[in-house]
Amino acid sequence: MKKQTPTSRRNFLKSSVAIPAAITAIPATAHASSKKAEEPEPLPMRKLGRNGPEVTMLNLGGMMSAHNPQYIDLAWKMGIRYFDTADCYKKGKSEQDVGAWVNRYPERRKDAFIVTKDHPKKGPEELLTMIDKRLDNMGIDYIDLFFIHAMGVKEYGEESLEWPKSDRLKKVFDELKASGKTKLCGFSCHDKHLIEYLNAAAEGGFVDVIMLKYNPMMEPGDDLDKALDACHKAGIGLVAMKEMRPFAKAPKTHPKLEGTELTTHQVVLQAVWSDPRIASICSAMENISQLEENTVAARSFSKALPLETRRALGEVAALTTIPMCPGCPSCDAAAKKTEYAFQDISRYVMYYELDGNFEAREEFRNLNKAERDFAHIDLESLRDQCQYRVDYPEIARRSEYYFA
Known part of the structure; x- marks a missing residue:
């Protein structure tokens, strides 16, 4: 450097x-x-x-x-x-x-x-x-x-x-x-x-x-x-x-x-x-x-930065309404157990809301039925187990409103 x-x-x-x-x-x-x-x-x-x-x-x-x-x-x-x-x-x-x-x-x-x-x-x-x-x-x-x-x-x-x-x-x-x-x-x-x-x-x-x-x-x-x-x-x-x-x-x-x-x-x-x-x-x-x-x-x-500062940053994230999990162990593990593409969908909603990226709609529509279907997914539990409490029920609702 x-x-x-x-x-x-x-x-x-x-x-x-x-x-x-x-x-x-x-x-x-x-x-x-x-x-x-x-x-x-x-x-x-x-x-x-x-x-x-x-x-x-x-x-x-x-x-x-x-x-x-x-x-x-x-x-x-x-x-x-x-x-x-x-x-x-x-x-x-x-x-x-x-x-x-x-x-x-x-x-x-x-x-x-x-x-x-x-x-x-x-x-x-x-x-x-x-x-x-x-x-x-x-x-x-x-x-x-x-x-x-x-x-x-x-x-x-x-x-x-x-x-x-x-x-x-x-x-x-x-x-x-x-x-x-x-x-x-x-x-x-x-x-x-x-x-x-x-x-x-x-x-x-x-x-x-x-x-x-x-x-x-x-x-x-x-x-x-x-x-x-x-x-x-x-x-x-x-x-x-x-x-x-x-x-x-x-x-x-x-x-x-x-x-x-x-x-x-x-x-x-x-x-x-x-x-x-x-x-x-x-x-x-x-x-x-x-x-x-x-x-x-x-x-x-x-x-x-001291490790304590980086951990404090995690506390700030947990206290903030965040649009996408940065990759906590709970969400990463859940993503591999379900076909519902909640991580991708969070990213598309974020692109749409924060960047005005209308191509996110096309990306969402390119998902197959299983990747978009959250009818049998416990989104509340997914949210509660996320280290940063990303509001997956609300993100799912908004994705359907924006893109479906």
Whole structure:
């Protein structure tokens, strides 16, 4: 990680507030060298696994409505160098935004880490032609990382549980990297079988990077912790996502987090960075305020938060109405015992309510009858046993109202 000069959070926030105004003041004809002089240093960096480069410990998600070339440029000027997108984000427009930004500032390409994803539903071999479509959509020659998007049994079938340790996927990944069209390969995952996929990847040893739903309140030694340790020891780069979703409705500050001099959401980020196995956090920062808040958190992070603070964060989550369980043992165990896709449905409702993502309706309608049928599911018991008391009866009701 890059060394940081001492600075108070308050002073840095004051200086970062001025950044948007400074950006608008730069003439469109300014030379690249003068633009560079206006830009702050990149955010602190971490090594992305055995095969990856150093990347900024915060990266810009590509799914939010604010995403456009100007917004990407703002993130760059605030120190972000890692940009995440996918074939389906904004129906392909997100990739085009990234490509337009790259082509406007070609001198930055060597320092930008660009990730996209696709859905090889017919098998891993589809990735070999899908990557050409992704590059064509962005209008660029190569990407830094290519993901199988949302690895999961529902999306790719039971056989996909074996993909991360199979010769079949290894051959595809090797061919993709040999082509020069991508430098690294991996997958993203927020499936109920996440731990199985992680362990398979650790066993296979050829996956470069995994982006996963991360629970900053997990206890040391639990199954997720062990799986992450296995991946880290295998040299797999790990990127966190969905860590902020349970705190979407949390108060800006909370008495249980007094003494940190951080907002609740900054504590969440620093709790994730307290895990040295996590190289970067993918964050869907919806506006300038969130960009400022999150980049301040990255620049001010200097050491791991005490375990007591991370546990206090769990208490805050338990006292807050949260739209999605971050992954407590009770919910994870229940998900494997029932066909009712309550975790996926919670995520769709969250996307719809918090992000205005109308594609969530289509995702819900793609579920089969058993995955949508909660008539014989004790949702009250599911809620009461959840460590964070996610209101599954209410979420089920709202999903039918929004999507059915």
